[in-house]
Amino acid sequence: MNKTIIVSNRLPLQVSIHDNSLKVSPSVGGLATGMKSVHSEGNGIWVGWSGIPENELNPELSREVQNKIKKEKCVSVPLTSQDIEEYYEGFSNRALWPLFHYFMEYTNFEQKEWEAYKRVNEKFAEVVIDNLNDGDTVWVHDYQLLLLPQLIKEKKPNTTIGFFLHIPFPSYEIFRTFPWREEILTGMLGADLLGFHTYDYERHFLSSVKRILRLDVNFNEINFHDRIIKVDSFPMGIDYSKFHNAALKHHSDSYEKSELRTRLEEHLVDDKKLILSIDRMDYTKGIPNRIKAFEYFLDTYPQYKEKVRLVMLAVPSRSNVPQYQKLKRETDELVGRINGKFATVSWTPIWYFYRSLPFENLIDLYISSDVALITPIRDGMNLVAKEYVATRTHGNGVLILSEMAGASKEMNEALLINPNSYEDFAASLNTALTMPLNEQETRIKLLQKRLKRYDVEKWAEEFLKALKKTKEVTSNNITK
């Protein structure tokens, strides 16, 4: 029986070792949820890194990791600390991530890290090929594995390969600066179908293929080595019912409120409002910009002093990369300065949490907030914006969303802003805080309808359906 092999940098598992004892538990991220039915179908498997460097495991533990992971239908790619440092923290997060998000001044192109990127993509290819049978489908995810489709195609030309990029694909003018631009594009073109979050990313990719590789592009099809490769956009959704149902449960009378929820509600008396922002601590998410714009808002609309509070949650991320350490310091300083400038004995304008929160607390934050402020400088999609909308079970709430997030393309009923304009930012916040309830409800309902219909399962289903179709068309053409 044919199977689907999902491949991503990390496996959808949390693996931890305490006192030589091993614990493996499933992780609950968006991708893991979306892939659940694909992964559990037949003998489908997931290939990726376990999160523990191979050199930190003795042979006995290493075997135990493989065995436990196997029970979850996963296969791990053994990566060393050096691989992680050079391929993941290095090439993926110091070259590809900043470049693809238009942060050219943050890019660092090191030959040694490029070599590591190639080496690790080859390690992934080896594991995939070891587990591959004729007729299987492989679905590769994201910017850490851009060379993998071609590495598999070379050795197993009959395999159906799909690739999905979770971050933006930059415009040709940006991409052309990349030293290994031909290799990256050729690597991606090993796939039969390439998926992006938005039509713009798809267009940027096609333009680079046309201008850098000088290939024939016909609408959204590329002719490469006698193969027709299809390119399309598939905006990723969320597990809508999980977020919506959790919010309903949190609102029910029998639900025992958490301490966080009680504290949040204490703030909400006397017409006070909560504004929420949630992101990974990443320079693409526009955190310092948001804090400075919030300062501008309080200066421009002083009537909101003591009436609003910004609850800002940032999850620690890639803290070994210097730019992320700098961002953390800058954020700490800015929050301190703004709170120092405006705070009174009974009011602190910004509540800032630098940690990951359990799902139940995340729901508490979503349902207690009047406004969500999601203002990345650049973001492939942004699932937080979608999660916020899904939890608005009472129909109230306003989403302010950056035009630079892929999600803005499908969320026209949000207040869309340019995150670089403090005026735009402050005026939108004022509009959100004074928006009549019936207008809030109309906007939220329209957004919810779309998110419910196009959830993450549907996203995975549509991608695989398109992949199957691409392959059928290609095989028919070859037979003719």
Ligand code: ADQ
């Ligand atoms: P990310 O950059 O990680 O993903 P995003 O899409 O917003 O960004 O997803 C973040 C996830 O983390 C959300 O599901 C959110 O609930 C969760 N989260 C955030 N803060 C948390 C906290 N403090 N505690 C616990 N959980 C928290 C990349 C791309 C995005 C793209 C996704 C999916 O950068 O643009 O939307 O992949 O393709």
